[in-house]
Amino acid sequence: MKIILLGAPGAGKGTVAKLLSEFDGSVQISTGDILRAAVREGTDLGKEAKEYMDRGDLVPDFLIMKIMEARLQGNDCEKGFILDGFPRTIPQAEELKILLEKLNINLDLAVNLNVPKDVILDRLTTRRTCSNPDCQAIYNIKSDPPAPGGKCKICGSPVTQRDDETEDAITNRLETYNEKTAPLIGFYQTEGLLKDFLSLSSKETVEEIKKSLKSKA
Numbered sequence: 679m680k681i682i683l684l685g686a687p688g689a690g691k692g693t694v695a696k697l698l699s700e701f702d703g704s705v706q707i708s709t710g711d712i713l714r715a716a717v718r719e720g721t722d723l724g725k726e727a728k729e730y731m732d733r734g735d736l737v738p739d740f741l742i743m744k745i746m747e748a749r750l751q752g753n754d755c756e757k758g759f760i761l762d763g764f765p766r767t768i769p770q771a772e773e774l775k776i777l778l779e780k781l782n783i784n785l786d787l788a789v790n791l792n793v794p795k796d797v798i799l800d801r802l803t804t805r806r807t808c809s810n811p812d813c814q815a816i817y818n819i820k821s822d823p824p825a826p827g828g829k830c831k832i833c834g835s836p837v838t839q840r841d842d843e844t845e846d847a848i849t850n851r852l853e854t855y856n857e858k859t860a861p862l863i864g865f866y867q868t869e870g871l872l873k874d875f876l877s878l879s880s881k882e883t884v885e886e887i888k889k890s891l892k893s894k895a
């Protein structure tokens with residue numbers, strides 16, 4: 679599959695992307711994960727991105743496009759990809775369209791995960807992420823708790839909250855989403871690629887996405 683996952687911070691893009699990649703081996707490409715890895719490794723990109731991320735602002739489009747132009751040409755993308763958190767602005771979506779045409783790649787769907795605001799706020803404050811960079815499993819202290827002692831069920835590392843999970847950063851991320859990312863719903867509707875799902879259960883959403891892909895095949 680070659681799909682884009684749209685949705686507000688905390689809508690469950692990462693959770694749904696992981697389930698979809700387990701299903702058919704399509705690779706999950708999360709710009710958030712790529713940027714957090716760069717911050718951890720202290721690369722030039724990481725140093726530049728950290729300030730924006732900690733505030734809950736978007737990282738400049740030119741930096742993101744540089745990353746994605748290279749990433750989408752990776753051999754592992756041939757099987758398929760799930761774009762999680764990219765594109766995030768109209769200029770990114772326009773540049774992605776040109777890039778995919780150049781690479782001769784057709785998108786199957788752009789899926790919008792629609793989740794009520796109160797549910798999103800609750801999910802963001804209760805999320806925990808495995809601190810092992812090679813694992814990064816996502817948990818939720820209410821809906822999907824880690825092992826006792828706050829340990830990852832997969833690798834046993836401690837689970838932590840992300841640096842952008844402060845109240846101020848969460849508020850800013852949601853405002854930035856409304857202003858810069860929500861317009862992508864209209865963009866992909868015009869492109870004839872949009873599927874909009876009320877996404878309260880990630881498993882049900884995954885089944886809906888599979889059905890939509892089948893009906894397109």
Ligand code: AP5
Pocket residue numbers: 685686687688689690691692693694708709710711713730731732734735736737738739742762763764765766770801802804805806816817818819821822842851877878879880881
């Ligand atoms: P990024 O990492 O993409 O963060 P985000 O979009 O804010 O999304 P999240 O990762 O917070 O949420 P999610 O939708 O993946 O939800 P999750 O599955 O974890 O980006 C971080 C930052 O990087 C940005 O702020 C920006 O600075 C920068 N950046 C990244 N991409 C960029 C780009 N393209 N351009 C510019 N800047 C960029 O789920 C959330 C919680 O809910 C978890 O605890 C989970 O267990 C729980 N949960 C999920 N689904 C369910 C469910 N169905 N029922 C109950 N609980 C659920």
